[in-house]
Amino acid sequence: MRVDLVIKNIGKLVTCKGLGRPKVGQEMNEVDIIEDAYIAIRDGKIIEIGIKNDYKKITNSYTKIEDAKGLLVTPGLIDSHTHLVHGGSRENEFSKKLSGVPYIEILNQGGGILSTVNSTKEASSEDLYDKAKKSLDRMLEFGVTSAEAKSGYGLELDTEIKQLNVAKKLDKDHPIDLVHTFLGAHAIPIKYKENHKEYIDIIVEQMMPKVKELGLAEFCDVFCEEGVFSIEEGEYILSKAKEMGYKLKIHADEIVSLGGAQLSAKLKCTSSDHLMAASEEGLKMMAKNNVVANILPATSFNLNKSYANARKMIDLGVALSLSSDYNPGSCPSENLQFVMQLGCLGLKMTPNEVINAVTINAAYAIDRQNEIGSIEIGKKADLVVFDAPNVEYLMYHFGVNHVDKVYKEGVLVVENKQVIYN
Ligand SMILES: O=C(O)CC1=NCN=C1
Numbered sequence: 001m002r003v004d005l006v007i008k009n010i011g012k013l014v015t016c017k018g019l020g021r022p023k024v025g026q027e028m029n030e031v032d033i034i035e036d037a038y039i040a041i042r043d044g045k046i047i048e049i050g051i052k053n054d055y056k057k058i059t060n061s062y063t064k065i066e067d068a069k070g071l072l073v074t075p076g077l078i079d080s081h082t083h084l085v086h087g088g089s090r091e092n093e094f095s096k097k098l099s100g101v102p103y104i105e106i107l108n109q110g111g112g113i114l115s116t117v118n119s120t121k122e123a124s125s126e127d128l129y130d131k132a133k134k135s136l137d138r139m140l141e142f143g144v145t146s147a148e149a150k151s152g153y154g155l156e157l158d159t160e161i162k163q164l165n166v167a168k169k170l171d172k173d174h175p176i177d178l179v180h181t182f183l184g185a186h187a188i189p190i191k192y193k194e195n196h197k198e199y200i201d202i203i204v205e206q207m208m209p210k211v212k213e214l215g216l217a218e219f220c221d222v223f224c225e226e227g228v229f230s231i232e233e234g235e236y237i238l239s240k241a242k243e244m245g246y247k248l249k250i251h252a253d254e255i256v257s258l259g260g261a262q263l264s265a266k267l268k269c270t271s272s273d274h275l276m277a278a279s280e281e282g283l284k285m286m287a288k289n290n291v292v293a294n295i296l297p298a299t300s301f302n303l304n305k306s307y308a309n310a311r312k313m314i315d316l317g318v319a320l321s322l323s324s325d326y327n328p329g330s331c332p333s334e335n336l337q338f339v340m341q342l343g344c345l346g347l348k349m350t351p352n353e354v355i356n357a358v359t360i361n362a363a364y365a366i367d368r369q370n371e372i373g374s375i376e377i378g379k380k381a382d383l384v385v386f387d388a389p390n391v392e393y394l395m396y397h398f399g400v401n402h403v404d405k406v407y408k409e410g411v412l413v414v415e416n417k418q419v420i421y422n
């Protein structure tokens with residue numbers, strides 16, 4: 001049996017071994033640690049996990065041996081909620097935000113998402129590509145090997161397609177694997193302010209079928225929020241999306257408890273995201289319907305809002321994942337390690353729960369649990385070598401990048417904290 005690469009001398013190998021479903025409750029605290037371990041890799045996949053020098057039984061002179069120097073190794077991190085492709089930035093709204101002007105008020109003044117829509121429309125595909133590639137390089141340097149990327153800054157067909165095409169090209173060109181989401185229902189364009197139905201019909205009758213026909217998005221998402229799309233509007237759009245074969249996500253109960261959590265359970269969404277204001281009834285329904293609660297603590301931090309009640313969700317048996325929500329308004333940061341640190345410091349999760357939430361459970365949030373999210377035979381050799389002795393250290397020592405090396409399908413893509421792919 002040919003072995004291409006062995007990564008040996010792993011001090012602590014955190015496998016995050018899956019259970020065939022998202023981890024819930026006590027399971028979220030189990031990460032499966034193997035000491036003094038090695039991983040054997042062929043054709044970018046994990047073919048053996050063992051201890052000490054047992055790899056010598058399966059390797060030969062063609063096998064590359066790399067030394068993990070006794071450090072910590074985890075599965076590649078997964079950022080399961082990003083607004084990756086967008087034009088411009090919104091630091092001009094920063095002082096308004098600091099002075100307490102609510103996010104929704106800035107949006108209603110024609111700023112917020114709508115100002116990014118203008119910048120995205122004006123930007124060329126090349127500019128969008130270059131800007132998003134820089135963000136992907138940053139994510140890779142933080143240990144992210146797979147991510148989700150939403151559209152939603154066009155709010156009309158051509159620009160929504162422009163965004164999705166840019167994401168598709170990045171998916172091909174960049175080491176990070178992307179999962180694509182159509183978010184045409186991200187905001188109401190000003191001209192439809194008094195006539196939501198006209199815009200919703202354009203989304204459902206024109207955009208969704210075209211995006212599906214072009215194979216540009218696997219998921220459909222809606223921003224259900226007071227002043228944006230109502231629960232009834234969200235249900236209509238997502239039900240039509242389901243009929244067309246889209247998998248479903250929802251921005252739910254971020255600011256107001258509208259009932260987005262209940263809707264996500266009713267429609268069996270793959271994930272329900274934000275949930276800072278989710279009701280207990282909604283969370284219980286999500287647990288019953290295996291909807292992953294995708295929590296975005298860096299957005300709470302940036303908006304100076306209360307954190308989602310992660311402890312209650314875990315107690316209620318809801319599967320949790322964590323992600324960045326990277327976007328130019330409510331979360332202008334690609335730093336998933338900071339999200340992990342806020343998972344402990346803000347959401348009061350344990351370090352082990354956090355690691356599961358950005359690996360195996362995040363894989364379920366993007367329906368990639370069969371390929372990534374844990375270090376198991378047959379899965380992609382997406383691995384992070386952290387310059388840390390254990391999982392606790394990653395959360396305890398905050399505000400720095402702990403990555404030593406990143407491997408994407410067995411290929412070294414980050415070394416000395418720098419991307420080195422060609
Ligand atoms: O503000 C943005 O650009 C992204 C966002 N959509 C819903 N919440 C945040």
Ligand SMILES: [Zn+2]
Nearest residue numbers: 081083251325
């Ligand atoms: Zn978002």
